[in-house]
Amino acid sequence: MNISKIKEDFPILERKIHNGMRLVYLDSAATSQKPRSIVQAMDNFYNQNNANVHRGIHLLAEEATQKYELARSKIANFVGVRDSSQIIFTRNTTESINIIARTWGRKFLDEGDVILTTEMEHHSNIVPWFSLAEERNLSIKFIQITNEGKLDLKHYQSLLKLNPKVVAFTHMSNVLGTINPAKQIIESAHKIGAITIVDGAQSAPHFLVRIDDLDADFYAFSAHKMCGPTGIGVLFGKKDLLEKMPPFLGGGDMIRKVTFNGFSTNSIPYKFEAGTPAIAQAIGFGAAVDYLSSIGMENIFAHEQALVSYAMELLSDIPGLKIIGPSAEYRGGIISFVIDQIHPHDVAQILDEFGIAVRAGHHCAMPLHEKLHLAASTRASLYLYNSRDDIDELKKGLLRVCKVFE
Amino acid sequence: MDDLYREIIIDHYKNPQHKGKLDESDFSFEDENPLCGDRLQIELRVDENQNVLDAKFDGHGCAISISAADLLLDSIIGKSIEDLKKLQKKDILDLLGIELSPVRLKCALLSLKVLKAAVYELQEANDDLT
Numbered sequence: 001m002n003i004s005k006i007k008e009d010f011p012i013l014e015r016k017i018h019n020g021m022r023l024v025y026l027d028s029a030a031t032s033q034k035p036r037s038i039v040q041a042m043d044n045f046y047n048q049n050n051a052n053v054h055r056g057i058h059l060l061a062e063e064a065t066q067k068y069e070l071a072r073s074k075i076a077n078f079v080g081v082r083d084s085s086q087i088i089f090t091r092n093t094t095e096s097i098n099i100i101a102r103t104w105g106r107k108f109l110d111e112g113d114v115i116l117t118t119e120m121e122h123h124s125n126i127v128p129w130f131s132l133a134e135e136r137n138l139s140i141k142f143i144q145i146t147n148e149g150k151l152d153l154k155h156y157q158s159l160l161k162l163n164p165k166v167v168a169f170t171h172m173s174n175v176l177g178t179i180n181p182a183k184q185i186i187e188s189a190h191k192i193g194a195i196t197i198v199d200g201a202q203s204a205p206h207f208l209v210r211i212d213d214l215d216a217d218f219y220a221f222s223a224h225k226m227c228g229p230t231g232i233g234v235l236f237g238k239k240d241l242l243e244k245m246p247p248f249l250g251g252g253d254m255i256r257k258v259t260f261n262g263f264s265t266n267s268i269p270y271k272f273e274a275g276t277p278a279i280a281q282a283i284g285f286g287a288a289v290d291y292l293s294s295i296g297m298e299n300i301f302a303h304e305q306a307l308v309s310y311a312m313e314l315l316s317d318i319p320g321l322k323i324i325g326p327s328a329e330y331r332g333g334i335i336s337f338v339i340d341q342i343h344p345h346d347v348a349q350i351l352d353e354f355g356i357a358v359r360a361g362h363h364c365a366m367p368l369h370e371k372l373h374l375a376a377s378t379r380a381s382l383y384l385y386n387s388r389d390d391i392d393e394l395k396k397g398l399l400r401v402c403k404v405f406e
Numbered sequence: 407m408d409d410l411y412r413e414i415i416i417d418h419y420k421n422p423q424h425k426g427k428l429d430e431s432d433f434s435f436e437d438e439n440p441l442c443g444d445r446l447q448i449e450l451r452v453d454e455n456q457n458v459l460d461a462k463f464d465g466h467g468c469a470i471s472i473s474a475a476d477l478l479l480d481s482i483i484g485k486s487i488e489d490l491k492k493l494q495k496k497d498i499l500d501l502l503g504i505e506l507s508p509v510r511l512k513c514a515l516l517s518l519k520v521l522k523a524a525v526y527e528l529q530e531a532n533d534d535l536t
């Protein structure tokens with residue numbers, strides 16, 4: 001992988017900030033930067049093909065529909081899903097998980113049912129379940145994490161004895177960077193008849209995900225973290241589950257027939273895509289997976305793993321700095337850390353003065369920070385366009401932070 | 407950076423003069439800024455004329471929020487409770503002597519928000535008062 005060539009695909013990385021500093025972007029877990037090709041794909045659509053999708057009997061409408069549906073099949077293929085009618089376009093991962101809770105959950109969960117999730121979840125895989133639990137009197141149990149920040153699989157096995165109806169977990173933690181053994185977790189859940197919901201917001205962008213092989217019942221991810229535009233994400237659901245679920249929003253496109261007495265629903269995926277969808281964004285998302293595939297997900301993952309090992313080694317000799325989470329072999333390209341006596345906001349603010357963008361706070365994982373007895377942490381997150389130079393800059397920046405507070 | 411992390415701010419962060427608890431307090435309030443994970447408690451003791459005799463804060467936060475709290479409490483000794491009700495955002499910024507982005511403004515204003523809630527004897531802190 002030629003990183004300097006990849007950097008050239010991202011115009012924003014040429015930008016100079018704060019009086020001529022090179023931008024060192026280490027916040028890709030929040031949102032990734034966008035290569036020229038996805039912006040061009042969306043531009044071309046608006047300049048050449050713009051029309052609403054489905055049902056239009058004119059050339060532009062046919063072109064728009066064809067491009068929109070082509071994006072769906074590209075994305076299905078990218079995440080190892082053979083039947084692309086199981087790929088529903090949503091706004092983002094958060095909306096995808098909320099759809100499951102509000103349609104499947106409301107229909108199939110009843111008082112006393114148990115939902116398992118984990119201590120390392122993003123709020124988007126906790127709050128929808130709390131809302132539903134309140135409404136339906138459900139009980140939520142959290143699979144613990146070990147001291148090194150991996151999922152405690154023994155604790156998981158013991159919680160399975162409660163016969164949960166749902167096991168909802170993240171494929172990769174947005175704070176610890178931990179990659180969870182999804183296949184094994186799903187297999188155990190299926191043995192006791194639970195359905196599985198995987199938050200793939202951090203996994204789909206960074207390593208090869210094969211949803212059919214994982215046998216996940218639901219899998220959610222967002223375009224904007226994987227070189228695509230904001231405003232579009234995916235909910236994968238197994239066909240039989242999607243067909244049994246009531247629709248989410250009602251309106252155009254999701255119906256087969258409407259009379260003065262009622263309506264019948266369209267087939268999947270359209271049943272869950274009410275109203276005019278984010279057409280240009282879907283096309284941009286298609287271009288994003290083309291871009292990632294052209295580089296190769298195995299290559300991207302290997303690059304990030306090498307970089308994360310380098311970074312962990314380099315940062316480990318900064319006095320007072322403690323990295324949260326497991327050793328490099330168990331994680332993707334995320335490094336969260338704390339420095340003794342220096343608040344993460346101050347760390348991030350001073351790094352910003354040197355052109356280095358990191359994130360500080362709880363990263364939408366307050367329960368995890370509570371578990372770790374931390375008010376907040378600083379997070380550096382990597383992607384295909386980051387190089388060793390970026391990590392060297394981070395280290396230099398952190399040493400300056402320490403100096404300010406000396 | 408030299409501006410934002412001026413010596414005075416680092417100084418008040420590392421060696422705050424008003425950190426701790428009072429043995430007895432007449433006004434007290436505690437609040438947090440959940441976005442940053444910062445928590446701050448302020449206690450005041452007043453004389454028979456409702457003038458501040460002593461003030462302490464406790465909790466944790468970033469350099470901006472802690473130094474703002476320390477500078478604020480230092481500035482209110484001897485002032486009346488009615489004076490404290492008149493304090494404004496500008497007073498904090500003058501004490502710090504820096505300009506802040508909207509996100510960091512929240513850090514700087516946490517102590518003022520807590521102080522106002524204490525003197526108005528509110529149950530909940532109110533952003534409007536700052």
